[in-house]
Amino acid sequence: MPTADRVHPTPALLPPSTPLHHDVAATETTPLHSTFRSTPPPPPGTYIVQIPKDQVLRVPPPDRARRYKKLAGCPARRRRLRHACCGAFGAVLLLVLLAAAFVGVVYLVFRPRAPSFSVAALSIRGLDAIALSSSSLSPQIDAAVRADNGANKKTGIDYRGGGEVTVSFSGERLATGQWPAFYQAPRNVTVFSTALTGKGVGFTEEKRKRLAAEHTAGAVPLTVETMVPVRMRFGKVLRTWTVDVKARCEVTVDKLADKATAPVNRGCRVKVRPLWWWW
Incomplete structure (x- = not known):
């Protein structure tokens, strides 16, 4: 006669040490603080115009295009001028050093003296x-x-x-x-x-x-x-x-x-x- 498997009862889970209703109560009584500061109201007599991002102009209007191009080219011109000045200064310094070296060589070779x-x-x-x-x-x-x-x-x-x-x-x-x-x-x-x-x-x-x-x-x-x-x-x-x-x-x-x-x-x-x- 077959033997039936014995089924052992599962022990009941122990309740947590801290009552659940205590956390819920603490959550309900704790005030919520906003992480962002509210924007201060604008001063009287001013207006705030909000434009959608897709409507912001990325190309200056035709009446401002020439001025925009002129201002945008100023750093490049200053950079080229600075490079040109540095090059000219380096060339002059090199010529001065070469002239000084030439005079020094002539002095060492001929040893000139006043009469x-x-x-x-x-x-x-x-x-x-x-x-x-x-x-x-x-x-x-x-x-x-x-x-x-x-x-x-x-x-x-x-x-x-x-x-x-x-x-x-x-x-x-x-x-x-x-x-x-x-x-x-x-x-x-x-x-x-x-x-x-x-x-x-x-x-x-x-x-x-x-x-x-x-x-x-x-x-x-x-x-x-x-x-x-x-x-x-x-x-x-x-x-x-x-x-x-x-x-x-x-x-x-x-x-x-x-x-x-x-x-x-x-x-x-x-x-x-x-x-x-x-x-």
Whole structure:
């Protein structure tokens, strides 16, 4: 006789520890807060017009199209202008660096030096004891100037026209003459003579007495100044711009006469611009 399967009763589910009606009551009593703030009302006298999204114009109207195109193109134009300015600045900076490098190479190769000067002879007329008693003098001076380029082994000097030589006493100019134009080769010494003339030279009573006393003592201090435009020549092709070279020599002669002895040079100071001014 077949045996019937035994059916075991399922245990009843235990109710939750917290009553359901308590949650429902808590839900019902908890106030609901909106997550979005309400839009404040517009101020009086204003209107809000709402347009559907599909009706918003994405192309400006014809009467505003030209202005829109102009404003839209401004950033592009400013960008192109900025790029052009940066390119021009870079090109100028590159040229400056190349020029500085070129000058530096030339300086290292040729080692240019300023020439030196001295006064070899002075022949003075019109300033003797008789002429000193006159109120207006016209002295005449023959000056022999020595230009020395021995410090330059590879650099020649072009002395241009328009230079001058001046002789003065105690700040009073006595006579002025021209510096001749010539080319001076490297390691060369040139002595040239130039005629200086003065007109309407007058001394104060104090300077007149001092000049007469120094003439009697056999030691008359004079100042010889030169200003000559020159160009440095490197090799046969390369030359610099023309610049002014100034020299001031303090000399002493024994007498104010035609047959004065060689002047005693008490020092010459040469003033010339730096090399980078010559280019």
